[in-house]
Amino acid sequence: MTTEQSRGLDPLEGRGPGLFTTDRTRRQTLGAGLREEGARGALIATASTLVFLTVAVALVVNSPNWPKVRNQFFNPEDFRDAWPKVVDGFWVDMQMFAYGLVAIPILALLLATARSFRGPAFFPIRLLAIMFIDVMRGIPLILLILLLGFGVPALDIAGLPNGAMFWGVTALTLSYSAYTAEIIRSGIGAVAESQRASARAIGLTQFQTLRYAILPQAVRNVIPAIMNTVVSLQKDVALVSVLGVREAVREAQIITSRSFNYTAYVAATVLFLAVSIPLVRIVDHLTQRDRKRRMQVAQ
């Protein structure tokens, strides 16, 4: 009989009553080890971050043209001069962002609903929604802004507003609604078919089924994805500057073209970051929370 066989027959052989104690002692040592490792890990992370930053900054600062670049992009005086105008412009950006936040969900919900209607009678509605979404997603956003912003006012149709900002926001809304509608539609697809059956079974019409049973679940499914779109919109409002709307980027452009100093762009960048970074953190937090919730339900 080999040693393996005897071990196989009696796995506890030779381990005796000390088994539990040794195990616990081992676990305690392991726990202490992990704590130590955690502390050491934080130390290593801090140190490597510091080294990395020092090297990166040293590389930039010691580059041959750094004094020139510093003067061109990070001139404190120019920053102070540009700041009030850029902030005023940024306020316009935030207004456009706010209009988009109101208009986009409405249009996106309409589009997603139209695309989700079933039955041959609703074919034209579905077709229109599909065509709209395809076209809007197919045009580069900046082109859409240029086409609407310069094209529609040129038509001079009575009753239509002519403001560049209005058409800029409209272009943003059309494009973003198409994307958001597709996100919502994927959420609708993720709701179980049996939910639709049980809603129809209690007599709800197709529209009521979507409105009260399917959409609330669908939207909840895709909130993290929609929040990403919100972050993206917050920055894309700057594209409306191509129409001459005096928002932050446009203001910075005007200043730089006069002074040949790019510090105003840095001022605009700081403002966008000041809003987008907290927004991104919130989105991350929401996504994490949602993931945890799902894992709990799955258990």
Added chain:
Amino acid sequence: MTATDAKLVVDGLAKRYGDKVVLNGVDLAVDEHEVVCLIGPSGSGKSTILRCVDLLDTIDAGRIYLDGEDITAPGTNANAVRRRIGIVFQSFNLFPHLTVINNVTLGLRKVLKVSKADAEGRADEVLARLGVGDHRAKYPEQLSGGQQQRVALARALVTEPEVLLLDEVTSALDPELVGDVLSAIRALANDGMTMLIATHEMGFAREVADQLAFIHEGQVLESGPPAQILSEPSQERTRQFLRRVLDAGRL
């Protein structure tokens, strides 16, 4: 079996999914205040019959009459028909984003346009009768399977349907939770509710059904009073099925 007398008549119902024939000429009749149980092996088409009766599936041939009126005729308002028929599914299918009370009142408020207060009054009464009145403010995921199924039953009953369809309502439940749901259905039968029930619970079927219909490969192979079908079935297939059920200890 005459088309005009019974509350619900299924006449030559056929249904295909692609190439697969699921129902191949089903004939059934349910009188008012009568309970008909559909028994038969899994995949024989019991659930599909119920879904077709509630117009949740399109049909390929045949007719379905409710009070003598052809509800499968073109131009029938399916929403109006569904208001008269209640259905409860195997997997409850409660709306997870709504509380119990909102699950039960949704149909009343949105379809029948009952006021919120009236709807909640009626819902509370039905929930209490089914023993789940204490859970009105909870969400479905906070309830046990048996409680969820009784809420689903309440949701189907609160609109006072003329016919109730039950699709293997205890199949997804732990054994110890089956009893509560079955006794709720028994009480409904005693109250004279017209029901068409697909079930695997033979003991329950024998006790509650006025008629049993054995479904095999998309057809009604035989039907009659439970005592007759269960003790002296005329068809070999029925005998085989009952023997297998007996072996599995479900009778």
